[in-house]
Amino acid sequence: MLQLNVKNETSRLRAVILGIATSNGPTPEVHEAYDPKSLEHIKAGTYPVEEDMLKEMDALAKVFDKYNVKVYRPEVIENYNQIFSRDIGFVIDDIFIKANILPDRERELDAIQYVIDQMDPNKVVRPPEEVHIEGGDVMPWNDHIFIGTYKGSDYKDFITARTNMEGVNYIKELFPNKIVKEFDLVKSRIEPRDNALHLDCCFQPVGTNMGVIYKSGFREEADYLYLVDLFGKENLFHIEREEMYNMTSNFFSIDTNVVVIEKNFTRLKNWLLERDFTVEEVPYAEIAKQEGLLRCSTLPLFRD
Template sequence: MNTLEKPIHNNSEIGTLRSVLLHRPGGELENLTPDTMAELLFDDVPYLREARREHDAFANVLRTRGAEVLYLDQLAIEALADNEVRKAFTGEMIEGSGIEGLRTRARVASHLADMTTHDMVWKVMQGIRKDELPGGDDEFQLVRLATDRTLPFHLAPMPNLYFTRDPAAAIGDGLTINHMRFPARQRESLFMRYIVSHHPRFAKSGVKVWYDREQPYAVEGGDELVLSDRVMAIGMSQRTSPQAVEMIARELFDRSTFDTVIGVEIPDSRAFMHLDTVFTMVGPNSFSIHPEVRAGSNAMKLYVMKKRGEHGDMAISEESDLTKVLCDTLGLDGVQLIECGAGDPIAAAREQWNDGSNTLAIAPNVVVTYDRNTVTNRALRESGIEVIEVPSGELSRGRGGPRCMSMPLVRDDV
């Protein structure tokens, strides 16, 4: 498939990966401090040099297995070549930053306007500190995010950008451009909005947008799993609302080949922030799963939405048997559920925290995982899955694994 002709084509979680979007971590990580990391959705402060080394190793694995690796910053720079488009982009970034004072906004806009497009894109990602702007301190203010605490920035950094899975998700020949749940991440999906609208690779290719960031309900790509060319699973989690799931389902039923969406309700907690932190597809009938969501108080609840008639109408049934739902919707005789930590409660809890269930399939029965999750990786191999390990000492501090760090754009059909 020529990716230049069809820049988005993603009808499965496991088709051979041909094109993928990554973000190599940058100075935004160095604008994290112990005092600000909670507002910026981190539990620790990564070491940038090692995080980049680990990320480069991850990207090289994908390249050696035949995937084209695209980088978010480069696509954004190319999309913003027109001065008017660039001006609109910076305006929306400033608007989304929460700056209230008009003079401060003007100073930030002027500061960005004086930069090359390359430097401007990176500066928006890294953040603008309170002591950076030329001129006086009149109308000085701090960025205010989710809590009553304030951060020492006019534009807050975006350290979560290396988790490219969440701001947008490729589904079929289109994508969702997502309304992120928390203020710390809400500006991230602007990059993909401008790339799809203005980058020559995407702008005139007929890419469909199934859901836009201006929609009122939160959804993030870590909750969106493409199980086949007809079946989606979408988590209803800490970061994705049921209303968004229903809106996406209706849009897919109305304008695509998809006829089934499985809404998967998981606990509303940081430990289980997205569906892909507890459940991923690794082969035609194989799935990784965190044992804590299989049964008991944290068991996943399933709502199967089926296309009925025209114009996105649907029938909805509530189910409880995950194996049965997967077999029925995917036409399988049986499924293999491979437990994080091999089902051991201590190993499972430890390795799920380090994204042991967050596998990235790059071909059927071939996955990329973090090297630190030794018990889960062994269980995957014993189940017939080829496991490619990547280093994870610093990247894992952001609480996201290989699937979180990648936005597949093109996969082979299975």
């Protein structure tokens, strides 16, 4: 039986599902883009190629190997993007929640079914259809669960709005003893610099009491201030618009003092090093062109 345990974003990682870039398929057509950043690169002819993405994911897999993390990979679906495993499910405490993702990504869940089959079936849940929720929007933080959402009345018009208030309420019912706090995120279909696709595009905790945050990713200042109050302003690293566009807040923690970041994030690296973190750097700039980075391509199953 595969044991599940995830209570926060930073405790020592023991098991994870890492996405896969094998047989990733051709560059999408303009009308097939799920987000404005992919669209930008499709139009510019700079959309990432499979060979480069394989190298990047391999570099991350090597870091996991170094720290003796058990890594599961999805089964390969021919000509299909399976990089972003975070979208398709997530673990809170000892429960695996299958995400209701964009309908044409359903096959990605099938590709990790062999992992789900090893779990206690009583600990695997699937929300009802009206509940939209993706793992990139969900962050367990001890007694809190942070959830990114979009509260605009035009929710259904945004392919970049991935988690609705039904999703927030579903998690509240599932975890009645936790403080579930939703954050209303800024969305754009056309400008990736103004689109917080998921909560981890504008905020993520690090260590035991710190975080990386992009203030303008929140539609309501009160939501931003909630995190400032909780973590303390001196414990938050504030990123700029271009850093948010490059996905600086989308790093990944292997332990409370070990963080994997994209190798170009110099400012973040220096901030972490000054606070005695061990920083593991990997190249991930090609994958980032699809508006996803290290946290997006990992699905933690067990943390100590």
